[in-house]
Amino acid sequence: MPEISREEVAHLATLARIDLSDAELDHLAPQLSVILESVASITGVAGDDVPPTSHAIPLTNVFREDVVVPGLTAEEALSGAPAVEDQRFSVPRILGEEA
Structure with a gap:
């Protein structure tokens, strides 16, 4: 499971020029970990026999x-x-009236 630490969230916030409080960092780190886990789970859905596509049909x-x-x-x-x-x-x- 991909984990994102509080320090990584703080670093990303600094790069994005977003000022986050300590409480916001503590709140966002677990939420971002869940998002990363959800995105990572997509890689396991399609097998080698399923070609990548941009549309379902x-x-x-x-x-x-x-x-x-x-x-x-x-x-x-x-x-x-x-x-x-x-x-x-x-x-x-x-x-x-100018031409």
Whole structure:
């Protein structure tokens, strides 16, 4: 069982720039040991015949095929615009009068 000592917790807290009190160190050391034990137990679950995977079930590509279709003409794209100028959307200036 992996054990983490109070001194190791204090060292990690120093590296992380976390100021822990003596009571917090005493409280965290056993909790971190339990976490390390839980993580270490995972190595014993899978046998040599089980390949490592990132997902429990295989993933498949769900994207559709890329199909080229004609786009909108300028007139079609601008047909619902409230204001048009030189075949472009016309919007109010939000900056000053500078160009």
